[in-house]
Amino acid sequence: MNERFSADVLDGAAGLTARxxxxxxxxxxxxxxxxxxxxxxxxxxxxxxxxFVELLDGLQPALTAxxxxxxxxxxxxxxxxxxxxxxxxATVLVVDGFVVDIDVAPGWAAKGLSVEVEENRWINELxxxxxxxxxxxxxxxxxxxxxxxxxxxxxxxxxxxxTHHDRxxxxxxxxxxxxxxxxxxxxxxxxxxxxxxxxxxxxxxxxTANNASRLRYTVVQENGDDxxxxxxxxxxxxxxxxxxxxxxxxxxxxxxxxTDSRLxxxxxxxxxxxxxxxxxxxxxxxxxxxxxxxxDTKSDLLFKGTQDDSSGSIYTGLIHIHPDGAGTNAFQxxxxxxxxxxxxxxxxxxxxxxxxxxxxxxxxxxxxxxDDQRFYLHxxxxxxxxxxxxxxxxxxxxxxxxIPSEAARGRVRELINTKLDRxxxxxxxxx
Amino acid sequence: xxxxxxxxxxxxxxxxxxxxxxxxxxxxxxxxxxxVMGPNGAGKSTLSHVIMGKPGYEATAGSVTVDxxxxxxxxxxxxxxxxxxxxxxxxxxxxxxxxxxxxxxxxQAAGKSVDGLAEALTAEADRLAFGREFLERALNVDMSGxxxxxxxxxxxxxxxxxxxILDELDSGLDIDALRVVSRRVEAATNEDGLGVLVIxxxxxxxxxxxxxxxxxxxxxxxxASGGPELAVELEESGYAGYAESDAA
Numbered sequence: 314m315n316e317r318f319s320a321d322v323l324d325g326a327a328g329l330t331a332r333x334x335x336x337x338x339x340x341x342x343x344x345x346x347x348x349x350x351x352x353x354x355x356x357x358x359x360x361x362x363x364x365f366v367e368l369l370d371g372l373q374p375a376l377t378a379x380x381x382x383x384x385x386x387x388x389x390x391x392x393x394x395x396x397x398x399x400x401x402x403a404t405v406l407v408v409d410g411f412v413v414d415i416d417v418a419p420g421w422a423a424k425g426l427s428v429e430v431e432e433n434r435w436i437n438e439l440x441x442x443x444x445x446x447x448x449x450x451x452x453x454x455x456x457x458x459x460x461x462x463x464x465x466x467x468x469x470x471x472x473x474x475x476t477h478h479d480r481x482x483x484x485x486x487x488x489x490x491x492x493x494x495x496x497x498x499x500x501x502x503x504x505x506x507x508x509x510x511x512x513x514x515x516x517x518x519x520x521t522a523n524n525a526s527r528l529r530y531t532v533v534q535e536n537g538d539d540x541x542x543x544x545x546x547x548x549x550x551x552x553x554x555x556x557x558x559x560x561x562x563x564x565x566x567x568x569x570x571x572t573d574s575r576l577x578x579x580x581x582x583x584x585x586x587x588x589x590x591x592x593x594x595x596x597x598x599x600x601x602x603x604x605x606x607x608x609d610t611k612s613d614l615l616f617k618g619t620q621d622d623s624s625g626s627i628y629t630g631l632i633h634i635h636p637d638g639a640g641t642n643a644f645q646x647x648x649x650x651x652x653x654x655x656x657x658x659x660x661x662x663x664x665x666x667x668x669x670x671x672x673x674x675x676x677x678x679x680x681x682x683x684d685d686q687r688f689y690l691h692x693x694x695x696x697x698x699x700x701x702x703x704x705x706x707x708x709x710x711x712x713x714x715x716i717p718s719e720a721a722r723g724r725v726r727e728l729i730n731t732k733l734d735r736x737x738x739x740x741x742x743x744x
Numbered sequence: 745x746x747x748x749x750x751x752x753x754x755x756x757x758x759x760x761x762x763x764x765x766x767x768x769x770x771x772x773x774x775x776x777x778x779x780v781m782g783p784n785g786a787g788k789s790t791l792s793h794v795i796m797g798k799p800g801y802e803a804t805a806g807s808v809t810v811d812x813x814x815x816x817x818x819x820x821x822x823x824x825x826x827x828x829x830x831x832x833x834x835x836x837x838x839x840x841x842x843x844x845x846x847x848x849x850x851x852q853a854a855g856k857s858v859d860g861l862a863e864a865l866t867a868e869a870d871r872l873a874f875g876r877e878f879l880e881r882a883l884n885v886d887m888s889g890x891x892x893x894x895x896x897x898x899x900x901x902x903x904x905x906x907x908x909i910l911d912e913l914d915s916g917l918d919i920d921a922l923r924v925v926s927r928r929v930e931a932a933t934n935e936d937g938l939g940v941l942v943i944x945x946x947x948x949x950x951x952x953x954x955x956x957x958x959x960x961x962x963x964x965x966x967x968a969s970g971g972p973e974l975a976v977e978l979e980e981s982g983y984a985g986y987a988e989s990d991a992a
Contacts, residue, residue, distance in 0.1 A: 684799055689832070691821040692829075692830050693903065694853060694854065699853065707840020
């Protein structure tokens with residue numbers, strides 16, 4: 314990091330409204346060191362390796378809204394994604410962290426769907442041990458996009474958010490807030506993309522499901538090859554609320570996501586799922602926390618990934634049952650298929666239980682394609698490359714079934730197939 | 745021109761370094777049904793696995809040919825493409841992979857058109873009294889033992905191989921299902937000239953699917969061969985005599 318990130322640049326930043334804490338956060342970011350792998354939460358992460366440090370040194374923050382040309386270009390590219398949906402309650406375009414377009418169907422606006430930028434709402438609570446990236450986000454994030462349902466409205470059509478990182482060598486800090494009112498219902502599908510050149514994005518997503526509400530959020534990430542994303546997802550579910558989060562991570566050079574899921578009301582449930590696939594030198598880095606803070610809560614986490622070439626993945630997860638978490642059911646499963654000898658995967662599940670009336674389980678596997686499944690398909694005349702392709706694509710079915718939108722599922726299937734097509738092209742011919 | 749037959753000659757095989765087969769000889773011609781029976785541990789399942797090329801099963805001597813094509817030098821998928829089908833004793837679950845996906849890939853690898861595949865699947869499912877809802881499921885996932893065996897038979901009838909090995913097809917099937925499956929396989933021997941090698945422990949299947957020849961596998965080789973009466977005899981006297989002769 315450098316003087317381009319000093320608090321002074323905030324004075325002339327047309328896109329960033331003044332708010333308390335910005336300058337202090339910028340100053341703190343400038344002096345904070347990068348996290349090292351000696352910290353448990355950053356173990357195995359390549360972020361402090363020289364090529365990443367070099368990239369971070371050459372960055373500058375996105376201080377102004379993108380040009381109209383850039384917005385037009387991104388809008389044009391988004392047509393293909395939007396065309397997948399039969400109906401949409403609202404569409405939002407976010408470029409380099411700035412909300413550049415909001416389009417809410419008038420019917421839904423009248424019924425209580427609110428989509429707007431709230432300049433005065435930002436995360437003023439830093440994590441207990443803030444990292445350089447937390448400070449950067451606090452200093453350089455524009456006003457957040459806030460999507461909320463007001464009253465007991467069930468918004469039965471999805472809100473689609475298209476988040477694009479456009480300018481190379483910049484740092485962008487998108488901030489999305491989704492809040493569903495008591496007994497309401499809301500589905501948000503986010504598609505993240507970026508230019509192919511290197512850039513860094515620090516997205517923060519806050520999901521709040523109030524009592525007896527239903528919140529479904531899915532993010533499909535297909536960033537460019539050299540893109541780096543270091544994100545956080547903070548979710549909270551109240552009494553009898555049902556929260557669903559789906560993550561599909563396919564693009565980028567390094568993608569890190571920390572999810573903190575809090576079940577704060579009796580009977581709250583959370584379904585947390587992720588599908589990821591790395592090839593070339595990609596690294597996926599997931600840190601998940603399932604906090605059971607109230608009675609009779611249930612969380613079910615399923616993260617499934619594939620590692621090919623010399624790519625790698627890290628999964629560390631913690632189920633934390635708080636003293637008030639009697640009657641908790643908590644599940645945590647991470648499964649990985651390792652397709653090449655040079656690929657790597659760390660999978661470390663953990664439990665911390667402070668109440669004994671609970672039912673918890675965790676499972677994690679890292680293994681090659683199953684030999685018996687292979688043999689079965691080969692014995693039916695399916696050639697090896699095609700057989701592996703079927704098995705790997707089928708491996709994700711369990712996660713796909715948890716994504717609450719056929720349009721999003723369809724796109725994820727395409728992304729899986731794109732990865733598998735590339736793999737098939739790189740395999741030796743079968744005689 | 746090579747005479748059409750599924751020929752196993754002098755086949756010896758090891759599993760994890762242990763010699764299990766010691767020179768098996770069998771010849772099945774189109775339309776014929778041969779049964780291989782034998783006590784537990786005689787090497788019945790090893791025979792089916794080594795012929796199909798399952799990893800861990802190594803042929804150390806002998807040959808296996810399908811209409812003159814040497815199978816042992818081919819990878820498993822090409823053995824299947826050469827016209828051999830193995831109905832497995834314990835069909836593997838393959839999550840997220842549908843019957844249609846698998847068979848389409850097999851057809852494409854053979855250069856065959858997949859037009860009409862869906863129709864063939866529903867027609868054969870009906871013929872086997874196999875619920876059409878099973879066609880939508882992932883392979884062998886959420887299926888009972890009997891459903892899996894019908895599913896194996898369904899694949900056999902749609903792939904139309906020249907020869908099939910049915911490895912303990914009767915296990916997990918109730919008597920009605922056994923009858924339906926047996927009749928379907930028998931019809932394939934008559935209609936398509938399918939040659940069948942039935943591997944079984946019990947006579948039950950053979951009372952439905954009439955064998956032309958019955959062989960006893962003991963001590964890793966064919967210890968006796970005869971007509972259908974041999975199966976009846978074995979049902980009464982058991983395999984004790986063969987086990988002893990093997991030890992001698």
